[in-house]
Amino acid sequence: MTATLTDRALAEGADAILKRALAGADDGELFLEASRGESFVWDDGRLKSASYDSDEGFGLRVVAGEAAGYAHSNELSAAALNRAADAAAMARRGHDGAVAAPPAHTNSRLYGDHDPLAEPSFESKIAVLGEIDAYVRGRDPRVVQVSVSLAASRKEIAIVRPDGDVRADVRPLVRVNVSVTCEKDGRRESGSAGAGGRVDYATWLDGGRMKALADEALRIALVNLDSIPAPVGEMDVVLGSGWPGVLLHEAVGHGLEGDFNRKDTSAFAGRIGQRVAAPGVTVIDDGTLPGRRGSLTIDDEGTPTERTVLIEDGILVGYLQDRLNARLMGVAPTGNGRRESYAHRPMPRMTNTFMEAGSHDPAEIVASLKRGLYAVNFGGGSVDITSGKFVFQCTEAYLVEDGKVVAPVKGATLIGDGPSALTRVSMIGTNMALDDGVGTCGKAGQSVPVGVGQPTLRIGGLTVGGAG
16 A cells, blocks of 8 residues: 555655755655554443544655644645645745755564454454453452453555655554453452554464453452552652553653753753763663564654664663754764654654663562562653653552562552652662553654563652552
């Protein structure tokens, strides 16, 4: 479909229109996209919803200095292209530049040309939802509610530049999720587990992996049934491996994106070469991990993704860059120019962001706590980019006293700021893990799939909020 879409655009004179729009500009491109998506939700013992959508369109960008004109349409015609070119070209009025060279090419293929919407059949997908519902309900009599969902998409994109250079990519994406609610003595608690990546459905629907997710969701719900109110106050906290890396993503990762640092609105602005974290802390963004949810063969400007070291042994060494911010900051793009769809302009965004492993045994880290919190799973959170201050809700956490796990706790929130928290990392585990493929990142009204990860960590002096 991408080739067809590109051919249609060129047949409508897109190459000549793009050259006209970018005459005197510094950069720009025509972004073409055709996408299809589906989702299924099984809830309360029945199929609650099933949806399918498809879309196609283009976005045309003209970059001049710090200004960027952007116009988009779901109508691929000469008339629509000309209207978009006229609107976007307003950004270069009075500017006399030369369009930058295209990105380097890559021979990498980080995911197969899967079409998860093609198979298995609709009937097979619905059958799986019902099977998992019955499986969970049969596992424990305390189960009162089960929700199972499947979602998949397939995006085909092409990036056309005024010199005739064309880059294309086909991007499959699958996400599965199980949520369970249990009841005991009139008290209800929930747990959930999900997974996914740039794969086909078979990766998760075959081999019992959906049942493993269901078991995990049930485990968390049962743990929460026995939880006590969370303690409050300042204390040392141990973060589990894998998904708790979402705290690193939000509290630190956004602050390392190029646009915030160029505009001097990040807590990390102007600090390249300075110590920003404890020794041993190395933070990486890597869009080249095969099949991962946040991976891309090329970003949405056509630049190949790469492994970008952001913090090395506690020293800030780089930022995440798209083409516009990299040019203005005098550095190379890092393959982090991303957009939600053709209707959105690209900006620097994370792909798979994680902290590397350290040398401590995870059990040793938990045992080192005199009194503190062991946070294993997180829900929602928020961060202020300028200050780095964050608030995160724990969905699975435990009170630790004298090095022993005492009880699960309910209602715990972690409050702190990213730059300070990084300097108070005192122990880093050997068990670095990436999340199971459920992350979605929001920025400036755009959402993109991402990955997060980290080993078990001990951080001193976080504020824990709770129920008392």
